[in-house]
Amino acid sequence: MDTEKIQVVKSSGEKADFSISKLRSSLYHSGADEQTVTTIINKVRDELYQGISTKEIYNRAFALLKKRKSIYAAKYKLKKAIYELGPTGFPFEKFIGALLTYSGYEVKTGKILQGKCVSHEVDVIAIKKEQHIVAECKFHSEKTTTCNVKVPLYIHSRYQDILAQYKNTKARPTEGWVVTNTRFTTDAITYGHCMGLYLLSWDYPKENGLKDRIDRLGLYPITVSTLMTKREKQFLLSRNIVLCRQLADDTFYLDHLGISEIRKKKILSEVEMLCNT
Known part of the structure; x- marks a missing residue:
């Protein structure tokens, strides 16, 4: 053919x-x-x-x-696994926070920051040396949904309100991030660049998008597992276990799934191989 x-x-x-x-x-x-x-x-x-x-x-x-x-x-299904983090978007925020934690940042998620005009719930705050990031995570459960220019427009206005409140203080953020599991439209990227926002998506920036960072650091979400059921993954996510590495570091959570020792060993073997590649 x-x-x-x-x-x-x-x-x-x-x-x-x-x-x-x-x-x-x-x-x-x-x-x-x-x-x-x-x-x-x-x-x-x-x-x-x-x-x-x-x-x-x-x-x-x-x-x-x-x-x-x-x-x-497991690696082949990475993109699908990100969608499987769940429709609420909350595990995605935790996932981004975990990525940054394992990249050497001090991270907080779901915190309220007071702006000059109103207060804002910030998805991820990450600090490393002089770098102080406030990031907004936009999770889409549909593959066909893109992150359009309205998103960075809205996030930029929130970021500016926060900056105005912390003007001339050590707590003033240095970077505003917009993170999505899908793709940005051309206008969204153009606006983000123009306004100084850092944009992070599945494949953007080139060679440093989510896909690249996950592979480079070996920080795969637990949803890539081909051996655990959907119920088992949701149980772990509900307890803020979003990375295979977290499961490898603390097998305590697998004991609560009521699975056999043989199956537990197989799951841990898969998890450890993912963390070490």
Whole structure:
């Protein structure tokens, strides 16, 4: 089959040409070896048909990776795992806070800061030496939702009110951040740059987006696990365990899930491999 003529349907409903290079890149990103990547590409290519959904391609590649090695599948589902943090957005704030904590910052989440005009609930406050970050996290549960210019517009006005209150004090923030699990529109990026906001999304800034930071630091959310059930993940999230590293550092929480020792060992093995890659 000539894959260059195959069109796939994206989650937004849009059609696009199937790209073997994109599939290959995502498979390599999982850490899979050359032979595994080639085998999966060949199998997926043989099962393509006109109008196949990108979700179906993802599910097939995921299943093949999981069969080969669970850690490959766990890394492959990273983007989906971020969405699985939950519709409230609260675990996402905790996740961003945990990322910054393991990056050497002193972090507080969900704190109230008084502005010059009104008070503001700040999702994440992170301090390291002279750097003082106040970050707003915008979580979207739908893959097709982008973070448009209204978001940095609104956050910039809040940031300015906070700066005005702390003018000429040591507690004055030095950076305002906007963090999202999806993507920023072009206007949002342009406005953010113009107003001096730091924007962090799934793939922005280039080579330093969420995806890159997570891989570089080995700070994967517990939702990447291919061995735990949704209920088990939600139990851990409800207790502010959002990173695999947190679970590896304190296995106490697994004891409350009522799982067998054999399964517990398998889960911890997967978690430790993710933390050490």
